[in-house]
Amino acid sequence: QVQLVESGGGLVQAGGSLRLSCAASGRTVSASAMGWFRQAPGKEREFVASINWSSSRTYYANSVKGRFTISRDNAKNTVYLQMNSLKPEDTAVYYCSVAKRYSSSYSSAADFGSWGQGTQVTVSS
Numbered sequence: 001q002v003q004l005v006e007s008g009g010g011l012v013q014a015g016g017s018l019r020l021s022c023a024a025s026g027r028t029v030s031a032s033a034m035g036w037f038r039q040a041p042g043k044e045r046e047f048v049a050s051i052n053w054s055s056s057r058t059y060y061a062n063s064v065k066g067r068f069t070i071s072r073d074n075a076k077n078t079v080y081l082q083m084n085s086l087k088p089e090d091t092a093v094y095y096c097s098v099a100k101r102y103s104s105s106y107s108s109a110a111d112f113g114s115w116g117q118g119t120q121v122t123v124s125s
Contacts, residue, residue, distance in 0.1 A: 002026045006117065009093075019082050022080070024098065035050035035097050052106070094119050098112065
């Protein structure tokens with residue numbers, strides 16, 4: 001069973017940047033796609049970004065495309081989410097997850113399992 005621990009969240013002003021990290025332990029995730037999702041109060045969990053095992057394919061929600069960048073370091077069993085030009089609407093708890101099955105786009109929560117506990121991102125206007 002893999003354990004995922006997110007970090008790097010915090011309070012930032014609009015236009016600022018944060019870098020989230022997700023460290024996996026228990027087993028290697030180097031052969032698995034990884035993803036980031038977020039959930040704002042009163043809203044459903046939504047897809048943010050994902051990356052395949054080799055980093056050759058990345059996918060982004062339209063709302064973050066051009067502002068967020070997902071990357072991974074398989075040697076460190078870690079995935080990252082660089083968030084630039086943050087907006088108040090990016091405020092949410094951010095979760096990382098490991099894919100549990102093959103997908104052509106890795107943009108559905110149903111493609112993922114083994115969620116982390118989340119890290120809070122708050123963007124003030």
